[in-house]
Amino acid sequence: MEKEKFEFQAETKQLLNLMINSIYTNHEIFLRELISNASDAIDKLRFASLTHSDLLEGDSEFVIRLTPDEKAKTLTITDNGIGMTKEEVIKNIGTIAQSGTKEFLAKLEEANKIAKKAEEEAGKEAKTDATTKDLIGQFGVGFYSAFMVSDKVTLITRKAGEKEGWKWESAADGTYTIEPCEVEKHGTSITLQLGEAYAGEGAEQDMTSYWTLESLVKKYSDYIRYPIKMEETTEEPARNDKGDIDDKLPPVKKTEDKTLNSQTPLWKRNKSSIKAEEYNEFFKHQFHEWEDPMWYYHTRAEGTVEYTALLYIPGKAPANLYFQEYEPGLQLFSRSVFIMEKCKDLLPDYLRFVKGLVDSPDLSLNISRELLQQNHTIKVIGRNLEKNILKQLADMLAKEREKYEKFWNEYGRSLKAGVYNSVYDPDTKKDQLADLLLFMTSKEGKLCTLKEYTDRMPESQKAIYYATGKDKEAIEHLPQMEAVKDKGFEVMFLLDPVDEFCLEALQEYAGKKFQSLSRGDLDLGDVESETSKKETEDIAKDNETLLKDFKEVLGEKVNEVKLTNRLKDSAVCLVAGEYGPSFAMEQAFAMANAPMFKAQRILELNPKHKLFAKLQEAHDQGKDSQDFKDFCALLFDQALLLDGMIPDDPAALAQQIARMMAK
Numbered sequence: 001m002e003k004e005k006f007e008f009q010a011e012t013k014q015l016l017n018l019m020i021n022s023i024y025t026n027h028e029i030f031l032r033e034l035i036s037n038a039s040d041a042i043d044k045l046r047f048a049s050l051t052h053s054d055l056l057e058g059d060s061e062f063v064i065r066l067t068p069d070e071k072a073k074t075l076t077i078t079d080n081g082i083g084m085t086k087e088e089v090i091k092n093i094g095t096i097a098q099s100g101t102k103e104f105l106a107k108l109e110e111a112n113k114i115a116k117k118a119e120e121e122a123g124k125e126a127k128t129d130a131t132t133k134d135l136i137g138q139f140g141v142g143f144y145s146a147f148m149v150s151d152k153v154t155l156i157t158r159k160a161g162e163k164e165g166w167k168w169e170s171a172a173d174g175t176y177t178i179e180p181c182e183v184e185k186h187g188t189s190i191t192l193q194l195g196e197a198y199a200g201e202g203a204e205q206d207m208t209s210y211w212t213l214e215s216l217v218k219k220y221s222d223y224i225r226y227p228i229k230m231e232e233t234t235e236e237p238a239r240n241d242k243g244d245i246d247d248k249l250p251p252v253k254k255t256e257d258k259t260l261n262s263q264t265p266l267w268k269r270n271k272s273s274i275k276a277e278e279y280n281e282f283f284k285h286q287f288h289e290w291e292d293p294m295w296y297y298h299t300r301a302e303g304t305v306e307y308t309a310l311l312y313i314p315g316k317a318p319a320n321l322y323f324q325e326y327e328p329g330l331q332l333f334s335r336s337v338f339i340m341e342k343c344k345d346l347l348p349d350y351l352r353f354v355k356g357l358v359d360s361p362d363l364s365l366n367i368s369r370e371l372l373q374q375n376h377t378i379k380v381i382g383r384n385l386e387k388n389i390l391k392q393l394a395d396m397l398a399k400e401r402e403k404y405e406k407f408w409n410e411y412g413r414s415l416k417a418g419v420y421n422s423v424y425d426p427d428t429k430k431d432q433l434a435d436l437l438l439f440m441t442s443k444e445g446k447l448c449t450l451k452e453y454t455d456r457m458p459e460s461q462k463a464i465y466y467a468t469g470k471d472k473e474a475i476e477h478l479p480q481m482e483a484v485k486d487k488g489f490e491v492m493f494l495l496d497p498v499d500e501f502c503l504e505a506l507q508e509y510a511g512k513k514f515q516s517l518s519r520g521d522l523d524l525g526d527v528e529s530e531t532s533k534k535e536t537e538d539i540a541k542d543n544e545t546l547l548k549d550f551k552e553v554l555g556e557k558v559n560e561v562k563l564t565n566r567l568k569d570s571a572v573c574l575v576a577g578e579y580g581p582s583f584a585m586e587q588a589f590a591m592a593n594a595p596m597f598k599a600q601r602i603l604e605l606n607p608k609h610k611l612f613a614k615l616q617e618a619h620d621q622g623k624d625s626q627d628f629k630d631f632c633a634l635l636f637d638q639a640l641l642l643d644g645m646i647p648d649d650p651a652a653l654a655q656q657i658a659r660m661m662a663k
């Protein structure tokens, strides 16, 4: 078969350009990336050989080998892993399938556009470089990082169990070639033709030097489970026949095969011997992450079930965390042998953001996915880990507030969803989760816990008040805030659509009920409120016909029109009925394609407002008079606007305003 030439996919070209132009400064990580790939490939073969031992072709001694060639200025990384077929080479190496990398490129483009625009506007030097570096820091680019140090990359591979081998080559000029070739052993070898700066004496970093390579392996890949080997050639002074050193004789060269890494899986080592950087490096290697985690937790248990777990919370929540395509789960091992990539039966769904691994000798290597859910060991480990994670988070909240708030901003939504889930799953640790919730409040504009809120509640306050809205400002301006603020009560701001569902599920905290400012009657629970409530009831009795006629004018738009004592300076507000969803919930349902869940709309009027007297005057002209109808419609639209909703018929609204103004 002839050599075939292919074009890289557009996105791959883009990525390659970035690599060649070496925008990213940390070039040495290419070795970690290639070693990781080699280790993954061996993992795959090791796993496949559990059921098909013939795939090993009699070679069960797994090894990753580095072969530098000083003269040729090349470095070859070889593994005896699973290898690739021609189709796999094209699919894996020629195209970018990873959604993360695509997302990276899209963001990069966007950042470049913004930077360019800013540069044009300010007439300053471009910030593009810095932005790009920041972004590259967030995403892994795997195999392509080889081009940061090489002018040409040659990959030779043969899939275990197949006869045909393949040679892939690219000088990163937008194309690559593939041709068949003889490959004796299954696996992959990647030869880098190193650039000027990376080989030979005087190089910025000589990637053909034993010392450089050894230190890079120690730094980034020490815990790789398979030996990373390299030949070391040393020179010893020659000795004469008597065994004495003789300077006149040429030195004796000695070549030894050395293993560069310690190979102990990090999680098997003693906690006290592991540095924070090692935990961080391991996280990036093992879970294909690019940034340091914000939290890690290493634990060993020796009870009825024995296990070691190493858990992490990534520094940033992935963009697709709440989408179906996101696959949560921990890696499973048994005595350091890999069983499964994503076991999602260990942790409850609300902890989907936790990454990590569990190694337990009590797990069978051949456990099937179907049986996992009922597996006793899995259940025990999962329950313990959930308990530990919640305890650790509570500790973080108590001792490292700033760190916890950062965590909350990334993952708070998951915990809220966990509380909501307690409606369906009584096993959910609702109370512990409630203690971990944070909300912005009207006091100080800071995040606060429910405990902090209830601890500082004045004696006279009977409920935990909250309001929903798109942002803090919108809530601050709600007419419903007036009376509560007047009393000096603190109000929790619910800015996320899931917030209200979460509080619904909790119902109360520390014996105090949650009370929405925009739902049902607002009982501020004090003597003053009682008196004013009575007064309002009396006025309502006197205006029974007016309220009935008002409702008639608005028709289906509202369920009820009534008087209220919850307003101070505003004339009107719209609230939802006590039972059934709130407006915010209605919107969330509509977004989730369930528009049948509608809130009851209750229009409340402030009888002490000047406009109420005007409304009475208009009503005196008759319930069918234009003035009364305009008044009703305008008050309703005002209430809608105050609640952040758009009136149905802006043209009618404009006419009504015009008629009123012309008076």
Ligand SMILES: Nc1ncnc2c1ncn2[C@@H]1O[C@H](COP(=O)(O)OP(=O)(O)OP(=O)(O)O)[C@@H](O)[C@H]1O
Pocket: 033, 037, 038, 041, 079, 081, 082, 083, 084, 092, 093, 098, 140, 141, 142, 143, 144, 187, 188, 288, 289
């Ligand atoms: N040494 C190898 N042996 C077998 N397959 C390999 C090897 N190196 C790369 N591959 C294949 O090529 C794919 C792409 O590799 P690449 O390093 O670009 O991304 P990745 O490993 O999937 O993700 P990451 O960005 O985390 O490294 C791998 O998923 C794997 O299927």
